Structures are given as structure tokens and as C-alpha cells.
Amino acid sequence: MDGRDARDVQAARQGPGQAEAERIVPHDGPIGDAHASLEHAGDAHAAHAADAHISALRAVSAPARVAEPAEGISPEELALAARNHGLPLEALRYEVTPPGLHYVLVHYDIPTVDAAGAEDWTLAVRGRVRTPLTLDMATLRSFPAVTHRVTMECAGNGRARLTPRPVSQPWLVEAVGTADWTGVPLRTLLAEAGVEPDAVEAVFTGADHGVERGVEQDYQRSLPLSDATADDPEVLVAYEMNGAPLPPQHGHPVRLVVPGWYGMAHVKWLRDIALTNTPFTGFQQTVAYRYRRSADDPDDPGEPVTRIAPRALMIPPGFPDFMSRTRVVRPGPVQLEGRAWSGHAPVTKVEVSTDDGDTWAEAALDHKPDKPDGSAGSAWAWQSWRTTWTAAPGTHVLTARATDAAGHTQPLDQPWNRGGFGNNLVQRIPVICLPRGD
Ligand SMILES: Nc1nc2c(c(=O)[nH]1)N[C@H]1C(S)=C(S)[C@@H](COP(=O)(O)O)O[C@H]1N2
Ligand SMILES: [Mo]
Secondary structure (H helix, E strand, O other), rough: OHHHOOOOOOOOOOOOOOOOOOOOOOOOOOOOOHHHHHHHHHOOHHHHHHHHHHHHHHHOOOOOOOOOOOOOOOOHHHHHHHOOOOOHHHHOOOOOOOOOOOOOOOOOOOOOOOOHHHHHHHHEEEOOOOOEEEEHHHHHEEEEEEEEEEEEEEEOOOHHOOOOOOOOOOOOOOOOOEEEEEEHHHHHHHHOOOOOOOOOOOEEEEEEEEEEEEEEEEEEEEEEEHHHHHOOOHHHHHHHHEEEEHHHHHHOOEEOOOOEHHHHHHHOOEEEEEEEEOOOOOOHHHHOOOOOOOOOOOOOOOOOOOOOOOOEOOOOOOOOOOOOOEEEOEEEEEEEEEEEEEOOOOOOEEEOOOOOOOEEEEEOOOOOOOOOOOOOOOOOOEEEEEEEEEEEEEEEEEEEEEEEEOOOOOOOOOOOOOOHHHHHHHOEEEEEEEOOOO
16 A cells, blocks of 8 residues: 555545544445454454455555556546546537536446435435434425526546546546526525534535445535535525436436536535534545645645636537547638636636637627526526637637636646646647538
């Protein structure tokens, strides 16, 4: 076990809300616990057997790593990429992503929850609250419902474009989608339960279970209480996506939606919300989803991954080559359009380059569609943009760059970190302009 590995297990072993009398998830914990308890009991033979089990598990649930310089995408990464699909870039045409085209990211298995199972589903609200709640779906639906249009993006989007490449779900640029999420504001439920004055975080637990880098766990993430109870962005406990019950892969029957934050915060198949009086130190909080800029310091705790960095994507113009995806366009005016978003502040500028970043021109930003009640469009949904390019025969590289009102902009050099998070390096679209009939 190398130093980094030991620290992973150490961090996860602390578990959520340790200061609480009761552990949040009693069965949650690293595989290594079996060994520790046996050794404690002085049973050397059993401890040896447990060691064998631990090393067998470690062989299939290895520490995170970065690919060797010439190493291609492995069959394991391909299997992940086939499960966790992205948004086909032509679907950027839709303001609200049609069902099935929104990107999907699932760490373990999609829990099977049929209609009958959804009837029996309960969501607990407990921990540092005055009155613990057990809410079934009918009760959740009985609270006044709100709908928010939210652009969600996986924190790993762009990972496979990094050099060296962190080995994990190999997203290029397509891990994004926008949906109308309907549910109850989280702060309504917390007000109903009554927040104790010493509560500092809310820990969210999904129904899915797996092992990751040797640590067996339920999928869990936390939010600071101030974010959990804010009114803008307003965190939702959502049970509908685009006006229909959540699809299985998006968290049926209920999930968290945290506008402006990367996807990992939006806990799906939500079954438990626990307020704690100490910060949560679970695997997905302190081991995964950290920006660690150094390639070789095993003790770097990194910075937490939170809000979405700005990104613009262009709808690839013209038509594609099947294998290379290189675009073919005709000479003359070509509409270039796409969408841009940021989890920090509204997008204020999109620039387009048709010469691989040598020169840039500002694109026009469209008016955001108003909400059904006539108020201004959602601040947490993407923004469409357009410009016209006069294509001349030859090869070109198109690119776009977003800037938000808080002054964040997309880099032209890769922002590398060991987990491959938040890589909003500008997209590059190679295009061949061919006169018709060539
Ligand atoms: N319970 C649970 N919630 C989860 C995940 C998960 O694996 N389990 N994946 C997270 C990650 S990393 C992302 S990017 C988003 C993806 O949401 P989507 O599949 O609905 O697009 O869900 C988040 N919520
Ligand atoms: Mo993600």
C-alpha cells in the first residue's frame, strides 16, 4: 500500500459526522475494517486470511492513476464510456435536452426501483434536526412544487483531453445536459424538520452501493448548510425531469439538484439527508473530487470541486466523416451556433475563432427564454449564441470561448489536475471546406 492509498483509506474510514453518537451509515466503511478488527482480537490466522481478501480486492479496485505517455484508452475505460454516455453535440440545438440525450454518469449500478418500489420509497431527514422526518413520495409531492431549468455538467468533463491523462471515465467535452427539474426546495424540508443551531453540513446518501479504490461505500456527498438552505441557487429535492417522473438512470424516484454545481453534488436515488455538526469526510468528498495540481505529492489534500467553470460548446457545423468526425462544410456563409454556461455567474461573452485561436470575434448572445410565469430565464441554465462564418475552401479549426460575469474565462492551455476535474480547455472542431462535387 503506497502513501496515497493509505491516506485514501484513512480519510474514508473516518466516516461522516463522526462527532455524532450514531454513524450516518453504520455499514459504510473500508474493506480493511475486517482486518483491523481481527488483528485487534489477536487472531493472527484470521487476520492473514483477511489480508488475502484485501489484496484480492485491491487487485480489482486499484488506486487512481495517470496513464503512461503512450497508453491508449483501456477496455475498462471503454466499458465506463459505453455505460456513461454524453450529449451528442448536435443535441445542443435543444434548449431543454430531450429525454435520453442528457449525459449520464453512474459510479456503480443503477438501482432497480419499479413503480411499486417508488410507492414504498422513503427519504429520511435526520441528524441535527429537532424533528426527524420520514417522507414518502406522496408526502414529498404534497409540498408546494417548484421547477428550475438547470444545466448540469460532470466535473470530469474534458478529462480524456488532458496530458497526461487521468485514468477514469474518459469524457471529451460532451458530459452536459439541461433539464427542467421539479420538486421541493431542500430548505422547505429542512425548515419542516427544524435545523439545530450546531448543524454545519447536510450529508446526502443515495441507494447505490459499490467499491471504489478499495473503499466499499454508498454514494454520499455533502453540502455546507449555507449552500443547502440558500434561496439562489435553490437546491431541490426533485422527483420530475422535464415534467415526467425521473428516469431510472437520472435518479428515480428522487434526487438532489444543486444548480451551478458540478454533477457529483446532485445525489441520485436519494434516500437519506443527515445534518451533521462536523464536516463530512467521506470518500466522494475528501478523496475523490479534489483539485490536486501536483502529479506526485501523495499528501496533497487538494481543493474541493464545487461550482461549474465556464464553457462554450459549438454545434459541429456541416456534416461529419463517420470515423474521424471531421466536419465538411460548403464555401460561403456558415451559421456557427452553440451554448455556453458557468456555475459562478451568467455568461457575458462568447468569442469564436475560425483559425485555431489566432484571432477571435465576439458572437451574439440570444435572449434567454423567459420562465412560464414571464420572469427572466434561469441563471443556472445555458445561454445560446450564434455568429456567421464565411468559409473558404481548405482546412480550418473552429473554437469558442466563454467568459462569465465573475470574470472567469476558458483557458487556452490545459488546467491539469490529477483527477482530471474541471478541464474547460476550449473545444477544437476540425473542418474541411469543400466546394460541392469535389
Ligand atoms: N447516487 C448517486 N448519485 C450521483 C452519482 C452516482 O453515481 N450515484 N453520480 C454523480 C455524478 S458524478 C454526476 S456527473 C451526476 C450525473 O447525473 P445524470 O446522470 O443525471 O446526468 O450524478 C451524480 N449523482
Ligand atoms: Mo460526474
